[in-house]
Amino acid sequence: MDSRRQLGEFLATRRSQLRPQDVGLAGYGDRRRVPGLRREELAMLAGVSASYYARLEQGSSLNASPEVLDALARALRLDEAERRHLHVLAAGSRARPAPRRTAPERLTAELEQLVEAMGETPVVVLGRRSDVLAWNRTGHALFAGHLDPAGPRLPRHRPNMARLVFLDQHTRELYADWPAKARAVIGTLRLAAGQFPADAALSALVGELTVRSGEFAELWAAHRVKSGAGATYELRHPLVGAMTVTQQALRTEHGHTVVVATTEPGSPSRAAMALLAHSTAFPAAARHSPARAE
Numbered sequence: 001m002d003s004r005r006q007l008g009e010f011l012a013t014r015r016s017q018l019r020p021q022d023v024g025l026a027g028y029g030d031r032r033r034v035p036g037l038r039r040e041e042l043a044m045l046a047g048v049s050a051s052y053y054a055r056l057e058q059g060s061s062l063n064a065s066p067e068v069l070d071a072l073a074r075a076l077r078l079d080e081a082e083r084r085h086l087h088v089l090a091a092g093s094r095a096r097p098a099p100r101r102t103a104p105e106r107l108t109a110e111l112e113q114l115v116e117a118m119g120e121t122p123v124v125v126l127g128r129r130s131d132v133l134a135w136n137r138t139g140h141a142l143f144a145g146h147l148d149p150a151g152p153r154l155p156r157h158r159p160n161m162a163r164l165v166f167l168d169q170h171t172r173e174l175y176a177d178w179p180a181k182a183r184a185v186i187g188t189l190r191l192a193a194g195q196f197p198a199d200a201a202l203s204a205l206v207g208e209l210t211v212r213s214g215e216f217a218e219l220w221a222a223h224r225v226k227s228g229a230g231a232t233y234e235l236r237h238p239l240v241g242a243m244t245v246t247q248q249a250l251r252t253e254h255g256h257t258v259v260v261a262t263t264e265p266g267s268p269s270r271a272a273m274a275l276l277a278h279s280t281a282f283p284a285a286a287r288h289s290p291a292r293a294e
Contacts, residue, residue: 003092003197004059010089011057013223014076015042022077045075064090081191081227088194101200104155107133111252120277122261128192129202130161130185133256138273141280142261145239146170162189162205166213176234176242186219187226188257194225240276243269 016036025041037045043053048068055061056072064072069090073083105127107115115123115134122139124132132144132152140149144159151159164171165178165185175181189206196202209216230248237243243263250258263269 003089003194004062006092006194006197007086007089008057008059010086010223011072011076013221014078014082015039017222018042018077023075042072042075046071048072081187082225085191085194085225088191092194092197105131105133105256107256108252108254111254111256111258114258118260120274122273124161124259126161126257126259128196128255129199129205130189130192132159132161137280138277139259139261141239141276142235142237142245142273143174144171145280160205161185162209166209166216170238174235174237176236180231181233182215182219183224184226184231186216186222187224190220190223190225191227237272237276239279240272243272245269245273 016034018037020037020041023037023041023045025037039054039057040050043050046053046068048071052061053072056064066087069087070083073086076082078086107125111125112134115125115136118136120138121136122142123136124139124143125134127133134152135143135149137149140147144164147159151157162185165175165182172178189202192199192202193206206220210220211217230246232244232246235243235245244267245261245263248260248262250260252258261273263273
């Protein structure tokens with residue numbers, strides 16, 4: 001993915017999503033021919049010239065200072081995750097690394113041990129492209145019991161959480177508020193695209209989902225990002241019924257995301273999770289990928 005294009009599209013899209021009255025400009029200018037703020041309006045709010053801001057959107061200015069980027073973030077009403085994303089895109093636009101294929105992601109021995117140690121608490125480990133690198137027995141049963149539990153052991157055929165959310169009917173039906181989960185997946189993929197613009201496999205995944213899912217294409221074009229720290233979802237599990245699950249996401253030093261699913265103690269959801277843990281099983285050898293990081 002072209003970092004300059006990503007930066008320009010992010011700025012233009014987020015500018016179009018701000019109404020003049022949101023920033024105290026309700027009476028500024030005449031009849032509007034563009035959605036959201038004009039370039040000169042955003043430039044004025046950020047304290048930069050309109051021509052300089054236009055060059056940023058067009059990808060022809062590569063030297064935006066951290067101070068200018070922070071001013072733009074404030075003018076665009078970005079949250080902290082979005083502000084960091086803007087800085088990452090700007091840095092990538094200066095470097096412009098060539099697209100390259102990367103080796104399959106691997107787990108460290110310590111992370112394998114962590115997955116095993118979680119016992120009956122559902123855990124799934126995701127790579128930077130949202131590939132499932134590992135899951136324990138209950139993690140598999142909770143999120144993808146209809147899939148082969150040994151899938152994460154096969155790098156070329158690993159389940160991918162983004163594909164599951166947008167293309168898999170079981171996963172769509174699992175989430176009572178599917179749009180919220182879809183937005184969260186898009187948000188984390190957007191962050192990854194900014195951090196790894198030269199990742200050819202990530203670019204291919206985004207292209208595939210854009211073609212195969214109109215919902216993905218629409219959400220992707222909105223340029224919303226999300227840190228993925230955690231969220232609570234209502235699940236409709238085919239085996240144990242409704243439950244409220246909090247998905248806590250922890251980032252490792254190798255860029256993997258450990259997703260741990262928890263329920264409130266003493267709640268019907270905790271009882272449903274316990275029932276799921278005891279009613280499903282598969283061989284321990286299939287619980288997680290044995291491939292390790294060097």
